[in-house]
Amino acid sequence: MNRFLLADKDEKTRQDLDLTLKEDLKNKLEHHFLEEKDHLYILELLKKREEKARIEEELSLLFNVSKHLTHLYDLSKMYKIVILYLVNQINVKKGLIGTIKEGSKTIDIKSSEGLNNDQLGTAINIKNNSYFNDFILPKILEKRTVLDNQVYRHKDRYFGLAEESVLIVPFRINDREINVLCLFDKIDQVFSAYDLKSVSTVSCLCSISIDKVAHYQELQELFLEVTSALSSAIDTADQYTFGHSSRVAQYAVFIAEKLNFSKEKRDKIYLAGLFHDIGKIGISLEILHKPGNLTAEEFDKVKEHPVKSANILRSIKKLANIIPAIMFHHERFSGGGYPQGLSGEDIPLMARVLCLADAFDAMVSDRPYRKKMSLKEAFSQVEVCSGKQFDPTIAKVFTNFALEVEDLHNSFFSSRDI
Numbered sequence: 001m002n003r004f005l006l007a008d009k010d011e012k013t014r015q016d017l018d019l020t021l022k023e024d025l026k027n028k029l030e031h032h033f034l035e036e037k038d039h040l041y042i043l044e045l046l047k048k049r050e051e052k053a054r055i056e057e058e059l060s061l062l063f064n065v066s067k068h069l070t071h072l073y074d075l076s077k078m079y080k081i082v083i084l085y086l087v088n089q090i091n092v093k094k095g096l097i098g099t100i101k102e103g104s105k106t107i108d109i110k111s112s113e114g115l116n117n118d119q120l121g122t123a124i125n126i127k128n129n130s131y132f133n134d135f136i137l138p139k140i141l142e143k144r145t146v147l148d149n150q151v152y153r154h155k156d157r158y159f160g161l162a163e164e165s166v167l168i169v170p171f172r173i174n175d176r177e178i179n180v181l182c183l184f185d186k187i188d189q190v191f192s193a194y195d196l197k198s199v200s201t202v203s204c205l206c207s208i209s210i211d212k213v214a215h216y217q218e219l220q221e222l223f224l225e226v227t228s229a230l231s232s233a234i235d236t237a238d239q240y241t242f243g244h245s246s247r248v249a250q251y252a253v254f255i256a257e258k259l260n261f262s263k264e265k266r267d268k269i270y271l272a273g274l275f276h277d278i279g280k281i282g283i284s285l286e287i288l289h290k291p292g293n294l295t296a297e298e299f300d301k302v303k304e305h306p307v308k309s310a311n312i313l314r315s316i317k318k319l320a321n322i323i324p325a326i327m328f329h330h331e332r333f334s335g336g337g338y339p340q341g342l343s344g345e346d347i348p349l350m351a352r353v354l355c356l357a358d359a360f361d362a363m364v365s366d367r368p369y370r371k372k373m374s375l376k377e378a379f380s381q382v383e384v385c386s387g388k389q390f391d392p393t394i395a396k397v398f399t400n401f402a403l404e405v406e407d408l409h410n411s412f413f414s415s416r417d418i
């Protein structure tokens with residue numbers, strides 16, 4: 001039974017009413033209580049009711065699919081939802097959504113329902129199935145739909161016929177590929193023109209969504225390229241911190257993964273790493289490169305950079321949500337940091353992660369006022385500062401995965417030496 005249809009109760013009531021009406025009609029006809037014109041009128045009424053129910057089903061399918069597709073920017077999730085709804089709503093045993101690349105005779109399956117892994121290649125035994133290659137594929141290549149309720153008719157001519165009925169709709173066709181929605185084995189009935197119409201409409205929704213996701217991904221890539229370029233421009237201006245922002249971003253993501261941050265939060269902390277020191281643009285290199293101790297006045301200037309970073313980013317809408325991480329990355333877990341002297345969990349979690357990532361990269365890098373530490377010394381320092389400068393939970397996670405941190409650190413420098 002289709003779980004996406006109208007409420008079962010409503011459906012049952014409608015079916016009961018139809019049965020009563022039919023029964024009533026039969027009785028009246030048998031007892032000659034009904035005239036021919038009444039008979040036709042009631043039949044027409046029943047037909048209209050069936051049509052109404054069918055339209056409601058179709059609208060329900062479109063509503064459910066479009067409701068999900070509007071909010072999705074992940075194609076694999078989108079494919080999964082589309083094929084799940086279609087298999088249930090059209091009431092078939094199995095279905096798949098896939099792509100046929102130019103010149104290929106195979107369907108690259110994106111998502112399927114009712115097929116196990118072994119069946120994926122044999123559902124229509126794509127590679128070695130003459131029914132598919134000789135009968136279905138030419139139609140798809142001509143951008144035609146396929147609706148075949150009598151697959152057995154072809155058994156004399158083609159082999160590999162595992163299905164009883166097939167409905168295939170090609171969509172989003174271009175020079176490089178054809179996407180297809182395929183449904184197999186309609187349960188209890190045959191595929192109707194209405195099914196074809198519903199699947200065709202869903203395929204249009206899919207086309208729009210695939211285009212939407214592609215544009216979104218292009219924008220995301222462009223955004224990341226621009227932000228990376230901007231961040232490396234900042235680092236390039238300072239020979240001592242060359243690559244620092246990028247490394248901090250990667251250490252921060254590493255910690256975020258170990259803390260099971262969501263993908264969205266990992267993306268955020270990556271950007272926060274890239275831009276955490278952007279406010280240093282306003283500080284003279286004389287202060288930043290000073291070999292000896294800073295005067296109190298000079299140190300006050302340096303301490304302004306988290307707030308300056310936040311102010312620069314405030315005007316960029318897409319980066320506004322990383323401001324807390326940046327603003328508080330120099331706070332200390334035990335208090336006494338800057339700019340606000342927050343402590344413990346009053347410091348945003350992302351800022352605590354960034355604090356460790358930033359400090360660790362600084363420890364293992366040469367600075368004008370000191371030589372870099374070895375990795376071993378830096379890990380010891382993280383342990384010493386746990387609960388003081390660093391959140392102890394984050395420090396523990398970091399040192400527990402010291403070997404992986406070491407690999408990550410080595411990857412930064414081996415690629416530069418080539």
Ligand SMILES: [Fe+2]
Nearest residue numbers: 276277330358
């Ligand atoms: Fe900083």
